[in-house]
Amino acid sequence: xxxxxxxxxxxxxxxxxxxxxxxxxxxxxxxxxxxxxxxxxxxxxxxxxxxxxxxxxxxxxxxxxxxxxxxxxxxxxxxxxxxxxxxxxxxxxxxxxxxxxxxxxxxxxxx
Amino acid sequence: xxxxxxxxxxxxxxxxxxxxxxxxxxxxxxxxxxxxxxxxxxxxxxxxxxxxxxxxxxxxxxxxxxxxxxxxxxxxxxxxxxxxxxxxxxxxxxxxxxxxxxxxxxxxxxxxxx
Numbered sequence: 001x002x003x004x005x006x007x008x009x010x011x012x013x014x015x016x017x018x019x020x021x022x023x024x025x026x027x028x029x030x031x032x033x034x035x036x037x038x039x040x041x042x043x044x045x046x047x048x049x050x051x052x053x054x055x056x057x058x059x060x061x062x063x064x065x066x067x068x069x070x071x072x073x074x075x076x077x078x079x080x081x082x083x084x085x086x087x088x089x090x091x092x093x094x095x096x097x098x099x100x101x102x103x104x105x106x107x108x109x110x111x
Numbered sequence: 112x113x114x115x116x117x118x119x120x121x122x123x124x125x126x127x128x129x130x131x132x133x134x135x136x137x138x139x140x141x142x143x144x145x146x147x148x149x150x151x152x153x154x155x156x157x158x159x160x161x162x163x164x165x166x167x168x169x170x171x172x173x174x175x176x177x178x179x180x181x182x183x184x185x186x187x188x189x190x191x192x193x194x195x196x197x198x199x200x201x202x203x204x205x206x207x208x209x210x211x212x213x214x215x216x217x218x219x220x221x222x223x224x225x
Binding site: 030031033035040041042043044045048050088090092096097098099100101102103104 | 113115142144146151152153154155156159161166167200202204206211212213214215216217218219221
């Protein structure tokens with residue numbers, strides 16, 4: 001079963017706009033990771049944020065983590081049509097690194 | 112291409128048949144994970160290996176499922192007596208031996224059980 005929730009479930013925006021999606025979870029974490037999945041393909045790692053970190057950047061991506069609220073957000077700035085994909089947050093809760101995924105946010109960016 | 116390969120990419124089988132999937136991780140990665148993903152859902156953890164040792168199995172992994180990683184390199188996932196509920200995408204991922212390392216996913220094997 002899923003161990004957290006992404007919000008919204010779906011997001012439709014135009015090129016150039018920013019896209020924000022949120023992830024909530026229930027148990028303490030070692031780290032939280034964001035992945036992208038294009039339709040019917042494997043997952044691509046985007047960003048890993050550790051439990052003692054509050055914010056990380058990678059190119060047009062910004063991830064925040066609030067462990068007191070057990071939530072994280074992913075911001076994609078200046079979106080492009082190529083950003084169309086499903087985005088998943090995944091929690092790592094043990095030393096072995098297994099990941100617990102949410103159901104994902106489906107993002108559609110229209111030209 | 113992440114460097115993790117899976118074979119086959121698609122498998123159609125009849126209910127009751129056995130199927131086997133293969134995963135080749137990135138060569139220096141000693142951790143290997145199997146996940147299952149159904150339509151509209153995120154991946155769910157099935158099992159993982161540290162080198163050749165299988166360290167944890169999810170309760171999702173019924174007795175019909177078995178996974179091996181005989182020499183600590185490639186891994187196989189076998190499903191015996193397939194059921195229609197086994198239809199899903201089976202994803203393999205590998206990582207270095209640290210919890211705070213990202214996992215690299217293969218393209219997946221899509222299984223359809225008729």
